[in-house]
Amino acid sequence: MLTDITIGQYFPGDSVLHRMDPRVKIVLLFFFIVGIFIFDTRGAYAVMSVFTLLLMLLSHVPLRMMARSVKPLWWILAFTFLVHLCSTPGEIFARVWIFDFTYTGFWQGFFVCLRLVLLILLSSLLTFTTSPLALTDALESLLRPLKRFGVPAHELAMMMTIALRFVPTLIEETDKIIKAQQSRGSDFSSGNLMKRVKSLIPILVPLFISAFRRADELAMAMEARCYRGGVGRTQMKALQIGGVDYLALAVTLVFAAVLGALKVVGV
Amino acid sequence: MEQGNKNIFDVHSLTKMAICVALLCISAYISFPLPFASAMVTALTIAMNLTAFILTPRQVLVVMLMYTAIGAAGLPVFVGGAAGIGEIFGPRGGFLIAFIMAYPLVSLFKGRSISFKRYSLAAVLIGIPLTYIGGTASLMWFMHLSLMQALLAAVLPFIPGDVIKALLAAWLGVRLNKFFVEQI
Numbered sequence: 162m163l164t165d166i167t168i169g170q171y172f173p174g175d176s177v178l179h180r181m182d183p184r185v186k187i188v189l190l191f192f193f194i195v196g197i198f199i200f201d202t203r204g205a206y207a208v209m210s211v212f213t214l215l216l217m218l219l220s221h222v223p224l225r226m227m228a229r230s231v232k233p234l235w236w237i238l239a240f241t242f243l244v245h246l247c248s249t250p251g252e253i254f255a256r257v258w259i260f261d262f263t264y265t266g267f268w269q270g271f272f273v274c275l276r277l278v279l280l281i282l283l284s285s286l287l288t289f290t291t292s293p294l295a296l297t298d299a300l301e302s303l304l305r306p307l308k309r310f311g312v313p314a315h316e317l318a319m320m321m322t323i324a325l326r327f328v329p330t331l332i333e334e335t336d337k338i339i340k341a342q343q344s345r346g347s348d349f350s351s352g353n354l355m356k357r358v359k360s361l362i363p364i365l366v367p368l369f370i371s372a373f374r375r376a377d378e379l380a381m382a383m384e385a386r387c388y389r390g391g392v393g394r395t396q397m398k399a400l401q402i403g404g405v406d407y408l409a410l411a412v413t414l415v416f417a418a419v420l421g422a423l424k425v426v427g428v
Numbered sequence: 429m430e431q432g433n434k435n436i437f438d439v440h441s442l443t444k445m446a447i448c449v450a451l452l453c454i455s456a457y458i459s460f461p462l463p464f465a466s467a468m469v470t471a472l473t474i475a476m477n478l479t480a481f482i483l484t485p486r487q488v489l490v491v492m493l494m495y496t497a498i499g500a501a502g503l504p505v506f507v508g509g510a511a512g513i514g515e516i517f518g519p520r521g522g523f524l525i526a527f528i529m530a531y532p533l534v535s536l537f538k539g540r541s542i543s544f545k546r547y548s549l550a551a552v553l554i555g556i557p558l559t560y561i562g563g564t565a566s567l568m569w570f571m572h573l574s575l576m577q578a579l580l581a582a583v584l585p586f587i588p589g590d591v592i593k594a595l596l597a598a599w600l601g602v603r604l605n606k607f608f609v610e611q612i
Binding site: 325 | 444447451454474478490572
């Protein structure tokens with residue numbers, strides 16, 4: 162179960178999306194997501210689906226990997242679709258036991274699910290094409306204007322980098338602890354709910370203790386290397402907005418104009 | 429553990445908060461769905477409660493915001509490997525927003541002394557209800573469900589498990605805090 166974790170599922174590559182500035186990607190993604198909620202007509206959904214598909218092809222990320230990012234949600238999707246299908250009033254086309262299936266329900270469920278799938282695909286495109294380090298750099302840069310209001314942009318970005326760096330380390334640690342406890346005779350994979358929850362104790366206690374010890378050691382190491390926060394710190398790879406980003410901006414504007422037109426026409 | 433009131437971003441509390449964020453990210457994966465429900469049973473709430481018991485309220489707030497921000501930026505750290513800003517503006521987003529408000533409050537009400545009674549009361553009476561209110565509201569809003577449907581989907585099947593988990597977290601919190609006091 163733990164080996165499934167692919168935090169920062171970054172897929173290295175050299176596509177147009179990979180070369181874009183991460184800050185531009187984050188901002189544009191935000192606008193797309195707002196767009197998905199504002200433009201909720203059938204025509205708009207068709208345009209957005211095609212657009213998402215084009216972006217996916219453009220990123221050169223294998224479609225199977227994209228599909229895997231939707232997988233964790235199939236339960237909630239199926240549930241939502243069914244609830245809409247059999248609890249929306251309208252013209253009935255089938256009847257199973259006490260449930261009436263309606264056309265209106267079918268389309269409503271379909272579009273609510275489509276919206277979720279689009280949201281997931283678009284946001285996973287961001288992580289597939291942006292390395293976690295570039296992502297934290299971009300967030301620090303985007304947060305910098307807020308510094309005037311007392312938001313510690315550098316510290317937050319540093320925390321984020323440390324957290325992401327330690328996820329694989331702590332997973333390894335958890336794995337070791339589980340094996341160590343098993344070799345002492347613990348049983349994690351049988352019993353009822355209560356028993357299984359109880360079996361978490363011999364994992365969580367050592368995990369938290371060792372994690373906090375690591376945090377202390379890391380802080381000591383940082384102090385020993387004279388870490389003094391973000392003041393006057395420089396970057397090895399400075400972010401730069403280039404031609405690709407202006408192109409992306411232009412495409413987004415055209416896209417927004419098309420969606421706006423569709424909304425006005427009412428398709 | 430009560431030292432971080434002057435500057436919660438000094439190096440020691442910075443690394444501590446970062447490690448807690450990492451622990452939250454991992455524990456979100458230890459989860460499985462219940463049949464006929466659209467929320468999940470997850471170890472995340474145990475880790476969140478422990479974070480609330482170990483850190484100060486302000487540190488907890490920073491940790492929760494950071495965890496949500498990492499997920500919103502698109503890294504798959506939410507329950508079951510979900511991610512993206514869409515998740516916050518989605519049917520399960522209410523849980524995430526409720527977490528941000530609930531756990532600093534749990535941390536505030538845990539008190540200064542290390543006591544199982546205080547910890548479990550804070551977790552059960554503050555953490556759980558606030559989380560349910562947020563989750564139910566967002567399910568009703570985004571999935572167009574009625575109050576009863578949303579309660580059936582996201583609250584009622586989970587009450588026993590959540591109470592057990594909160595008590596377990598309180599017990600673990602007492603043990604861990606005692607250990608840290610002895611160490612330092």
